[in-house]
Each structure stands twice: as structure tokens, then as C-alpha cells.
Amino acid sequence: LVVAAKERKILEGKISKITDFGLFVDIGGFEGLVHISEVSWERAEKLEESFEPGQQVEVVVLKVEKKQPVRNSKISLSIKQVLENPWSTVSSKFSVGQSVQGKVTRITNFGAFVELIPGVEGLVHVSEMSWIKRVNHPSEIVQQGNIVQVTILGIDESRKSISLSLKDVSNDPWRDIDYRFPVGSEVPGTVSKKSRFGFFVDIAEGVTGLLVFSNIASDKKDTFKEGDSIQVLIESIDVENRRISLSYGLQEAKQDQKEVSEFLTKQSKGQPQKESSTEFGAALLAALKTKK
Numbered sequence: 206l207v208v209a210a211k212e213r214k215i216l217e218g219k220i221s222k223i224t225d226f227g228l229f230v231d232i233g234g235f236e237g238l239v240h241i242s243e244v245s246w247e248r249a250e251k252l253e254e255s256f257e258p259g260q261q262v263e264v265v266v267l268k269v270e271k272k273q274p275v276r277n278s279k280i281s282l283s284i285k286q287v288l289e290n291p292w293s294t295v296s297s298k299f300s301v302g303q304s305v306q307g308k309v310t311r312i313t314n315f316g317a318f319v320e321l322i323p324g325v326e327g328l329v330h331v332s333e334m335s336w337i338k339r340v341n342h343p344s345e346i347v348q349q350g351n352i353v354q355v356t357i358l359g360i361d362e363s364r365k366s367i368s369l370s371l372k373d374v375s376n377d378p379w380r381d382i383d384y385r386f387p388v389g390s391e392v393p394g395t396v397s398k399k400s401r402f403g404f405f406v407d408i409a410e411g412v413t414g415l416l417v418f419s420n421i422a423s424d425k426k427d428t429f430k431e432g433d434s435i436q437v438l439i440e441s442i443d444v445e446n447r448r449i450s451l452s453y454g455l456q457e458a459k460q461d462q463k464e465v466s467e468f469l470t471k472q473s474k475g476q477p478q479k480e481s482s483t484e485f486g487a488a489l490l491a492a493l494k495t496k497k
Contacts, residue, residue: 243281308350395433402417416452421452
């Protein structure tokens with residue numbers, strides 16, 4: 206058996222007992238354990254549904270811990286290693302950016318595991334499930350057993366892990382964001398949420414900008430609430446980190462300040478003042494003229 210373990214020889218055995226943690230297999234008078242993790246390259250569950258006592262199986266001896274008497278030695282066996290490791294062909298079958306179909310095998314709080322081929326699973330993190338909505342739990346999007354189309358984000362063969370996404374790259378709402386929302390443009394938005402540092406404003410499906418308190422004109426800070434529609438100005442766009450900075454009312458305030466400054470300058474030079482282009486500016490200019 207020790208030699209068989211070193212040479213990874215394939216032996217014939219017969220299942221003697223089935224437990225929740227594995228299969229006990231008789232290999233010529235010695236009983237070894239095939240742990241549930243060594244039964245199949247795929248996720249193995251409910252072994253009694255796939256195996257039965259007396260069934261003939263092929264196994265590989267992984268390890269022998271000698272004890273006296275010899276029959277009490279611990280023998281670790283594997284059924285899956287009789288077959289080729291499916292991860293050995295991953296690099297030739299899959300690549301980053303590839304769109305593939307898979308089956309949802311397991312759901313956790315942080316994501317969903319998707320089987321791409323028997324024995325090879327990838328993880329769709331909860332943050333990679335939707336462009337347009339905040340997903341609190343994967344069960345809001347997928348269920349165990351669902352067939353889904355996923356995009357491969359990353360492959361780590363050494364760790365046997367594949368990162369996947371349910372988001373369709375072609376429908377990325379941030380695609381051409383600079384063209385659709387140029388810096389300096391004014392766009393309509395809906396106030397979606399208030400935070401301790403400002404407001405989140407939805408300016409398109411799947412695109413939310415941040416309106417910090419310091420970017421709100423002082424006379425407009427208490428003029429809107431969550432759910433209100435407002436016109437905001439695009440201050441800056443960080444495409445890589447998917448962040449948009451917004452402002453509200455500052456452009457008008459700057460225009461008011463500019464007109465007042467121009468008025469005061471022309472007054473000191475004795476020049477006539479033209480009409481203001483903003484409501485506040487017109488009112489202020491009228492008040493200043495009255496004081497003359």
C-alpha cells in the first residue's frame with residue numbers, strides 16, 4: 206500500500222460503508238476512507254444517492270499511516286484522482302473576458318458559485334450581479350439550479366478560483382460616460398439617498414453621482430429632499446473608479462457674484478450698468494441702485 210501511494214497506482218475496491226463525511230472502501234482486506242472531498246472533482250453531496258454498499262470502485266491510495274496491528278493503519282483513498290483534474294485544462298478552455306454559460310450550484314451571503322464545467326466553479330460576487338440596482342443578497346438575482354450567462358473577470362489556477370460577473374459588458378451604463386455627461390454640463394437627476402457627507406443623485410439608470418454639501422449653494426441647501434428631481438452640474442468624472450462629482454446652484458451663485466463685482470467696478474468708473482441675467486443679480490443690482 207505504501208508503494209501504491211508513492212506511485213499513485215489505481216486499485217480496485219468495494220464500498221463497505223457510506224457516511225456523511227465519506228466512503229469506506231475495502232481494498233483486499235484493508236479498509237480505507239475516501240473523504241467526501243476526494244469523491245469527485247465536482248461538489249459531492251448526499252453520497253447515498255450516488256453510491257451503495259458493495260459497489261465496485263477504482264481508487265488511488267493517497268496516504269498510509271502505519272499502526273499496529275497493521276489492520277488498524279489509517280489509509281486515505283481518492284476516487285476523483287483516478288480521473289484527470291479538470292483544473293489542468295482550465296487555461297486552454299477559458300480566458301478573461303470570455304462569456305460562458307454555467308449552472309448556479311450554491312448561494313452564499315457574498316455571492317453565487319457557478320459551475321462552468323464538471324469540477325470547475327467560479328464565483329459571482331454580489332457586487333457583480335447588476336449594473337442598475339444595489340443587490341443586498343444574491344437570491345434577489347439568481348437561485349440554485351439557474352442556468353446563467355457569465356463573463357470571466359479573472360482566473361487564478363494556483364488557488365483554483367475564477368471570478369465571474371453577471372453584468373453584460375455591452376450594457377455597461379458607464380460606457381461612453383464622458384461623451385454622455387461632459388464636465389460642465391447641466392443634467393436632470395433624482396435625489397436617491399442622503400448621507401453624512403451629501404446626497405447621491407441618480408442621473409441615469411445605473412449611474413449615480415455624489416453631491417457633497419460643500420457643492421450646494423447656501424441658499425439651496427434645504428430646498429430638496431430624497432425623491433426630488435433637480436438640475437445638477439457635472440463637476441468631474443473619474444471613469445476608472447466610477448465616481449461623478451456634482452454641484453447644485455453654484456453656477457448661478459458664481460454668476461451673481463460676477464455680476465455684482467462687475468457692477469461695483471463700473472460704478473467706481475461711472476459707467477452705466479446693463480441688466481442682470483439672474484434673478485438674484487437683478488434684485489441685488491436694483492437694491493444697490495436704490496441706495497445711490
